[in-house]
Amino acid sequence: MIKISLSETENHFRLECTGHSLENNEPCARVSTALDMLKLFFTKNLEKTKRVHGLTLLVFNKQGLTKEKKKLLEDSILYFYELKKLYGSSIQIYENNEVKEHG
16 A cells, blocks of 8 residues: 655645555556656755655755745645545555545
8 A cells, every 4th residue: 555644834744655556566656756756846845855665755845935836736746636546445645644535
């Protein structure tokens, strides 16, 4: 199971992804690619990153985000919800430590 945890404070947004797909490699590949793109697009806004086998952590500093970057981050998070719709048996999304079912 791929578990995506989203949490937010006044100054930070944290995205943590753990696990692997139970079905095939496609869900993992799509989630990993999205995480890699986020890391690339937000390099200057990341306070912490970590990537080891089965774990990716991105901690964004919200204070440095322009209006356009905030919108890009929001749209990127919505993409994870779209992936959950496609791969519901492989992806769970947690917001502030609670499972949220969207769509």
